[in-house]
Amino acid sequence: MIRTRQRFARLILPLVAFAVVSGGFAALAQEQITIDASAPTTPFLHFWEKTFGSGRAVLSLRESYRDDLGTVKAATNFESIRFHGILMDEVGVYDPDRVVQNPGLAAEKVQKSSPYNFFYVDEIYDGLLAKGVKPFIELSFMPKKMAADPNKTQSFFYRPIVSPPKNYADWDAMLSAFAAHLVGRYGIDEVASWKFEVWNEPNLDFWGGDPRQSTYFELYDHTARALKAVSPRLQVGGPSTAQAAWVSDFLAHTKSAEVPVDFVSTHVYGNDTADNVLHTNEDVPRDRMVYRAVKMVHEEILKSAYPKMPLIFSEYGPSYANEPNVSDTTFVGPWLANTIRLCDGLTDTMAYWDFSDVFEEQGVVHTPFYGGFGLIAAGSIPKPALNAFAALHKLGDARYGLSSESALATRSHDGSVVAALWNYAPPTGTGAAYTPPPTSAGTPKTFHVQFQHVPPTAAVTIFRVDDTHGNVLAAYDAMGRPEGNPTAAQLAKLRAAGAMAPPEQRHLAGGVLEIAVPPHGLAVVLVK
Numbered sequence: 318m319i320r321t322r323q324r325f326a327r328l329i330l331p332l333v334a335f336a337v338v339s340g341g342f343a344a345l346a347q348e349q350i351t352i353d354a355s356a357p358t359t360p361f362l363h364f365w366e367k368t369f370g371s372g373r374a375v376l377s378l379r380e381s382y383r384d385d386l387g388t389v390k391a392a393t394n395f396e397s398i399r400f401h402g403i404l405m406d407e408v409g410v411y412d413p414d415r416v417v418q419n420p421g422l423a424a425e426k427v428q429k430s431s432p433y434n435f436f437y438v439d440e441i442y443d444g445l446l447a448k449g450v451k452p453f454i455e456l457s458f459m460p461k462k463m464a465a466d467p468n469k470t471q472s473f474f475y476r477p478i479v480s481p482p483k484n485y486a487d488w489d490a491m492l493s494a495f496a497a498h499l500v501g502r503y504g505i506d507e508v509a510s511w512k513f514e515v516w517n518e519p520n521l522d523f524w525g526g527d528p529r530q531s532t533y534f535e536l537y538d539h540t541a542r543a544l545k546a547v548s549p550r551l552q553v554g555g556p557s558t559a560q561a562a563w564v565s566d567f568l569a570h571t572k573s574a575e576v577p578v579d580f581v582s583t584h585v586y587g588n589d590t591a592d593n594v595l596h597t598n599e600d601v602p603r604d605r606m607v608y609r610a611v612k613m614v615h616e617e618i619l620k621s622a623y624p625k626m627p628l629i630f631s632e633y634g635p636s637y638a639n640e641p642n643v644s645d646t647t648f649v650g651p652w653l654a655n656t657i658r659l660c661d662g663l664t665d666t667m668a669y670w671d672f673s674d675v676f677e678e679q680g681v682v683h684t685p686f687y688g689g690f691g692l693i694a695a696g697s698i699p700k701p702a703l704n705a706f707a708a709l710h711k712l713g714d715a716r717y718g719l720s721s722e723s724a725l726a727t728r729s730h731d732g733s734v735v736a737a738l739w740n741y742a743p744p745t746g747t748g749a750a751y752t753p754p755p756t757s758a759g760t761p762k763t764f765h766v767q768f769q770h771v772p773p774t775a776a777v778t779i780f781r782v783d784d785t786h787g788n789v790l791a792a793y794d795a796m797g798r799p800e801g802n803p804t805a806a807q808l809a810k811l812r813a814a815g816a817m818a819p820p821e822q823r824h825l826a827g828g829v830l831e832i833a834v835p836p837h838g839l840a841v842v843l844v845k
Contacts, residue, residue, distance in 0.1 A: 347763045350719065352726045354734050355770040358715035361727055364664055365657050366393040366706060368453050370632055370671035370690075372678070373402035373475060377441050385673035385693045386448050392707040398445060399453035399631055399668055401517055404460055404491075405477060408437045411460040411491055433491065435498045442503070453631070453668070455514045455557065456492070456540060457523075463487055469525040474680040479525040481532055485539050492543040496551060509550040514582050514631060515540045518559040530563060534570050541577045554580035557631060560593045561585050561610040568621040580665075581618060584632035585610035587652065588640075604652055604741055607633050608659035615663040630667040639679065639688035641751035642744045646790060650705035650782045650839030651739035657709065658725050661716065669706075684801065685811070686751065686793060694789075696808045699815035704787035707817055708780040708841040711735055724764070734771060734844040738764050742836040751790075751798075759836025766830045768844055773828040775844050779821040783838030789815030 369389065376382050377400065389395065404410050413432040442452050458477035461467045465483040470476040482488040499508045517523050519533035526532025533556065541553045556567040561583045571578040585594060587603040594610050595601070601609055611630060618626050635652045636643045643649070660667065674682060674689035685694040692703035713727035713735045725737040742759030746752040768775070784791065792814035796807060803811060823830070825844065834840050 346760055347765065348721065348723060349765040349767070350721055350724055350726075351767045351769060352717060352719070352734060352736060353769040354728070356717050358717055358728055359662075361661065361712065361714050361716035362665075363710070363712070363714070364660070365653070365667050365669070366395050366710060367666045368397045368399055368629075368631070368668035369395055370668050371398050371400045371673060372671070372676035374400050374405070374441055375402065375407050375437070376400075376675050376677065377444055378437070379675060381697060382673060382675040383444055383448065384697055385675060385691075386445070386450060388697070388699070389672045389692060389703065389706075390448055390450060392703060393710050395450070395672075397451040397453040397512070398672070399455055399514070401455055401457050402475070402477060403438065403441070403454060404456060404495075405458050405475075406461050407475075408441070409434045410438060410495065411463055413462055413487075433494050433498075435495070435502075438495075438498070439502060442499075446503075451511055453512045453514065455517055455631075457517050460491075463491070466525065471522050473678045475677060477523070479523050481526045481536060485535075488536075489539050489543045492540055493547055496544050496547040500548060505548055505550060509548065509552070511552065512580065512582075512629070513540075513544055513551060513553045514557050515553065515555040517557050518584065519556060520558045520560070520562045530566065534567070534574075537567075537571075538574060538576045541571075545577045549577075552579040554578055554582050554627075554629070556581075556583065558583045559585075560589055561614050564614050565617045565621060568618070568623055568626070572622040578623070578626070580627040580629050581614070582629045582631040583610075583614060584670075585630060586633065586637040586670075587635040587656075588637060588643075603635060603743065604655050605659070607656050608663075611660045611663045611667075627665045628663070630664055632670040633667050634670045634690060636688070636690075639690075640744070641686060641688040642746040644688050644690055644702065645686045645694070645700055645751070646744070647701040647705075647783050647788055647837040647839075648742075648744050649700075649702040650708070651741035651837060653702075653705055654709060654725065654737050654739045654839055655722070655741055658722075685803065686790065686798075688751075694815075696803060696811070698789055698808065698811045699787075699817075701782055701788050701790070701815075703815075704782045704817045705839055708782055708839060709737060711780065711841050711843065712737060723762070729843075731845075734768065736766065736842045736844075737839065738766075738832065738834055738842065739839045740834040740836050761833055761835050763831065763833045766832070766842075768825060768828050768830065771825070771828065771844055773825060775825045775828075777821075777823040777825060777830055778843040778845075779823065779832065780841045780843075781818055781821070781838065783835050783840075785835075786818035787816065 463482050464478050464480035466480040469480040515537045544551045556563045587606050591597045591599040591601045671690045673693045674691035674695045682695045713729035715728040717726040727735045740762040745758045
């Protein structure tokens with residue numbers, strides 16, 4: 318992975334105007350930027366869109382899930398999907414009391430006991446691969462008949478069992494059989510390209526071992542060794558913690574215990590607190606928290622016995638809670654763009670939580686817009702977040718250096734310059750109820766962008782995501798935010814309203830582009 322990268326400072330002219338809004342902060346009203354198309358670049362890997370999270374494993378068998386998967390694949394070309402629960406009883410992997418009936422055999426051979434059944438596992442992974450998406454396998458949760466305490470469950474709607482196994486020999490045998498089955502079905506070359514992550518957030522109530530850290534390390538050790546016994550090419554990692562925790566301790570443990578580890582994984586959200594993540598008393602704003610956590614873990618790895626260990630943030634997002642004014646709105650666009658700007662070069666992969674509101678952690682969905690984590694609302698309604706990801710996907714694979722905090726400039730493989738410009742403002746409200754943004758939510762911002770070493774009248778294509786572009790909430794509000802599931806006619810209107818707005822077509826004037834971006838707005842500009 319890229320653990321260090323040279324930054325090339327480019328010219329940012331003085332800011333020429335300020336505006337004070339009623340919230341008491343100063344917002345930039347104009348910014349002048351110079352982008353030199355002949356300037357040096359650094360590799361710009363699309364780390365923020367390689368992997369997505371999703372609702373638990375069994376939901377992937379639904380038609381709506383697979384439809385949304387295809388939509389997000391088309392928008393981002395992402396590589397892999399991560400979900401909880403592939404080992405849960407509803408998937409049917411483990412039952413030591415299972416009896417397989419085969420009436421085609423002689424009577425004395427009719428019954429054959431087998432503790433494993435991978436039928437649904439195959440359907441789940443076959444469905445992903447048919448969409449061009451690899452599994453990012455989170456190994457969770459505990460089958461009931463393997464649990465030391467089957468009554469130890471987490472509070473999610475589907476009540477996952479979080480107990481350690483009562484017998485690690487049974488756990489080891491199940492993991493070995495699971496991995497061997499995958500290799501037999503899909504081939505070692507394919508399965509060796511997948512990630513196997515041990516459990517989910519064991520530092521929280523998703524793990525019932527006591528004490529949590531040492532008992533999780535025991536689980537990890539058994540799992541890693543069982544997988545590697547099937548093939549040393551299988552990739553295994555952890556600790557898959559919340560709030561960027563345990564990484565130093567985890568790597569120290571794997572080193573001292575000589576346990577295989579191929580990557581580090583952990584999680585963070587924009588509304589996590591500095592006390593929980595950074596162990597400081599700072600007031601870290603939402604648009605900086607993910608970066609601060611990524612930077613912290615990046616540095617922990619550099620100081621460890623594995624300074625080149627790949628780092629995967631296997632969950633990230635603007636909020637770990639259902640906040641309609643965050644996850645459902647145009648706020649995601651500038652938040653995501655700024656997170657990309659800051660985290661570039663510090664991590665291999667970040668998995669946005671998550672791709673779709675086909676999701677049941679808090680129970681059955683009761684309305685399309687409730688602050689769900691997905692890019693697509695229930696009913697396959699595109700949210701502004703989907704359009705933000707689609708727009709930012711257009712960024713190139715080589716980055717120019719800019720000192721701006723509101724812009725990214727890249728070069729695409731075809732030589733075109735692609736820039737993202739945004740106007741970040743904090744969310745206009747939080748909590749379970751949506752509140753329309755007040756007129757004082759921020760100040761419109763004008764960018765004066767000078768492009769050098771491009772034709773002075775080059776064609777410009779502009780993709781926008783803001784309150785009037787690619788924002789389904791305007792149509793939903795006009796419907797009066799109807800309770801429950803929209804009708805077929807309403808769904809059709811909402812899906813159309815949520816689509817990406819048609820791009821603007823313009824030309825540079827003497828190499829200059831003047832463009833206004835409203836608060837919570839994102840504009841991606843292609844110059845050829």
